[in-house]
Amino acid sequence: MIDATLIPWILAGVPLLGAALSPALWSQPHRLMAWSVGVCAVSLATVVGFAGSLTTPPEGLLLLFLLPLTAGVSLLGQPHHPDHRASWVLTLVFLSLGLGALTSQPVIGKLFLMAIHGFVIVLLYRHHTELWPISWWGLGAYTLGALCLVLTLVGAPPLSSMAALLACTILLPVVPFHDGHLTALTRLPGNLPSFMVLLFPALGLHSLTPLAATLPEPVVWMMSFLALAGTVYGAIKALAQSRVRLLLAYSSLSLFSMLWWCVVTSRSATPRAALFVGAVGLVMCGLLIAWQIIRTRYGDDVDPQAISGLASTMPQYAVLLSLLALAAMGLPPFGVFAGFMGLLLSSTAAFSAGIVVLVSAWLAASWYILGLVQGLLFGARRTDLRHADLLQTELVSLIILVLTLLALGVMPISFFGPDRATPPAGANSGSLVWNR
DSSP states (O other): OOOGGGHHHHHHHHHHHHHHHGGGGTTOHHHHHHHHHHHHHHHHHHHHHHGGGSOOOTTOSHHHHHHHHHHHHHHHTSOOOGGGHHHHHHHHHHHHHHHHHHHSOHHHHHHHHHHHHHHHHHHHHHOOOSSSOOOHHHHHHHHHHHHHHHHHHHOOTTHHHHHHHHHHHHHTTOTTSOHHHHHHHHHSOTTHHHHHHHHHHHHHHHHHHHHHTTOOHHHHHHHHHHHHHHHHHHHHHHHTOOSHHHHHHHHHHHHHHHHHHHHHHHTOOOHHHHHHHHHHHHHHHHHHHHHHHHHHHHOTTOOGGGOOOHHHHOHHHHHHHHHHHHHHTTOTTSHHHHHHHHHHHHOOSOSOHHHHHHHHHHHHHHHHHHHHHHHHHSSSOOTTSOOOOOOHHHHHHHHHHHHHHHHHHHSOGGGGSOOOOOOOOOHHHHHHHHOO
16 A cells, blocks of 8 residues: 555656656657657556545546646647657656646645746746747746745745735736736747646646635635636737737636636635636647647748638548637537536626626637637638648547547536535634734
8 A cells, every 4th residue: 555645756756757768769759759648648547546545625636637638638739840859858847747736735736836937937938939029027927926936835924825826826827917827828839838728727726725715805805806807808808819829828818717706706616616727728728739730731920810711621620620619618518618607606606797797708708719710710712722631649639638528518526526615714714824
């Protein structure tokens, strides 16, 4: 029988060992890709095998299962090009750190989070192009997040509690601390954006869970306002975007801001919140992979308005992209719909202007996602472009994502953990964390 204290180190050690052995295959990109995907599969099997021995957090274990799955499909959707080898290895490193942060004790988990921030800061500084110049706001956001994590370890309440909440707003993005999220999804190399779109929000929700029940009323009011502002701001900015990755980044900001409102008003993070985060992260991962497929064929700086008529020339791509778009628009029977409706129906907040804002932003997502897909799949067929439907690895990655989103939409929420809502905390209970 393995000691329970060793299990987080085993879960983190499997992908880290895989990353450490990857240089042996560096000169063979195809084998390195296969090795990296295999490590993710072994990591998923390890998580499933040890799940019964882990302490189930209030948000459940769903995100723990989805991290290695998302890492694997993000790798499968990338071209087998030597330039992407470093991002494949870094995916295993980030998966290791993410699993460690989700399963370790709070102090060790924060050290894992600080390591993630450090890697991201270095990557954002090194990987920028003329198309995407360096973003000091994004670098500043993750630097601030790392400093906040240090304060949670060395500071005393209420400073440490405020720092922990601020760190959560950077990982699980909300206005005005969203620049790190936007920068990561648009400027990290290779497949990393399609993995980070789930990794960071999952870590943010996990860190927010112990804080949610102890938020004082002024903080609840402030975060509710910021959440609604982020919901509207993200939807409007997504409607105005011509670059696909920016559209998806602002769209995910709007959707994650909805989660913030539901969590802070109910002062609890249950498996329903994890379902919403996981479903949104998976669908954004799928859309980023789908756009990467277009970039692979027509160039990194391709204008989406110059691509049309793919429904007849790339039928497999068209079908899977359409299904991902339906999931992103929040339609049943996909996981985004199940997560969003679960949050609204289980919310303790009465019908209010906040719910109207959330539903309006949800409807706006249908507008800009549908516009993006219609522009790519329909319209005039470009005879001057060479069309090639999905490669086998691309097809498998998108099918896995669609099937997972369908499964999340129909599975009972109790499958991932007890759906126990934490009762709202009053000023007295919150004083233990927020006051000396």
